[in-house]
Amino acid sequence: MKMVFRWFGEKHDSIPIQYVSQIPNVSGVAATLMDKQAGDLWTADEIAALKNSITAAGLEMEVIESVNIHDDIKLGVPSREKYIENYKETIKNLGQAGVRVICYNFMPIFDWMRTDLWKKLDDGSETMSYDHTVMESIGEPNEMIRRFEAGSGGFSLPGWEPERLSMVKELFRKYDGITHDDLMDHLRYFLEQIMPVCEEYNVKMAIHPDDPPWDLFGLPRVLKDRDSMQEILTMVDNPYNGITLCTGSLGVSPDNDIPALIREFGARIPFAHVRNFKRTADKTFWETSHFTPDGSLDMYAIVKALHDCAPDCYIRPDHGRMIWGEKGRPGYGLYDRALGVAYINGLWESMDRQG
C-alpha cells in the first residue's frame, strides 16, 4: 500500500504541499492540472512543472486524479476521435513522468453531487450531505448549479468547472436518448482504444464509481454496484482497466457490500478512496470522520480487505469534515483528512503485525 493525499496544485489548493509531506506515511499526492479542460492534451512540459512542485516537497506523483473525459467520448459522437488521441498522448506523457494510475470517471455532465456542502454537525464541525428528498424537490439542474456556486466558498469544485456548467442545457439536449447501454458501449470503445498505450507506458486506468450511485436528472450511470463493476472489468478484460474503489460513493447504497467487493475484485483495484458516512434514511447521508463508530461503514473490514486482496494499491483518505475552524474547499481540508490517514495507518500496521 502507498498512502497518497489529494492535492489540487499550488494555485488551487489551500494546503501548502509541505504540510502534506508532514502527514505520517504519505508518500505522494493524487495530483491534477486544474486548469485543463476535459479533452485537453497535457504536455510533457506542463506535467514536468507539476511534478517538480511535488517532488520538491519530497513527495511522489504516481497517481493522477483526474484526467477528465470529454463529453463527446461519453456521447460516442465522431468528434470523440480527436479527444481520444489527446488522451492517448496524455497517458504517454504521464507514464513517462512516472505516473502509474489515472483516476477518471464516466459520469455524464455532472461529477459528484451533494445537496448541502456545509451541513453543521452537533459537535460544530461542518460536512457535506445528500438528501434525496431535497434533490427531488430541486428537480431542475440549473437550480442545483446555482446552489453549488453559492456554496463552494469561492473554490471551483472538481468536475464543476463554471465554463462547463454554463453549457449544461446544451449538454442535456445532447444526452437526450442516451441509454445506460449506450454509455457503457462508449466506455468500452474508449478503453479499447487506449489500452495499448496504457500497456506500453505502464499506466493503469481506474474508473471512479458514480457518486451517488443512482441515476440523477434522468442521466444514465455506468458504475454503481457489483454487477456494473464486473461488466466494466470483463468487457475490456485487461489488468490496465481497473477500478478506483471509493467506499463512500458505492457504500451509500446498502446493497453494496464494500469489503466483499474488494475481496472479489481486489486484483483490479489499483486505487482506493477511503471515507465514512452516516446513512440516516434511504438515499440520505452525511459524511463523517473515518472512525468506524461515527459512520455506517465498517472501516476495519474495508481496510482488512484492501490489506488482504489489494496490498499494492494506492490509498487516499477521501472527503473529510471541516474541523478546528479550518476554511477551505468542501471535503478537502487538511485536518480531518490527515486524521483519516493516521487512522488507516494504525489499522494497516496492526494487520501487518498480526500477519
Ligand SMILES: [Mn+2]
Ligand atoms: Mn471518491
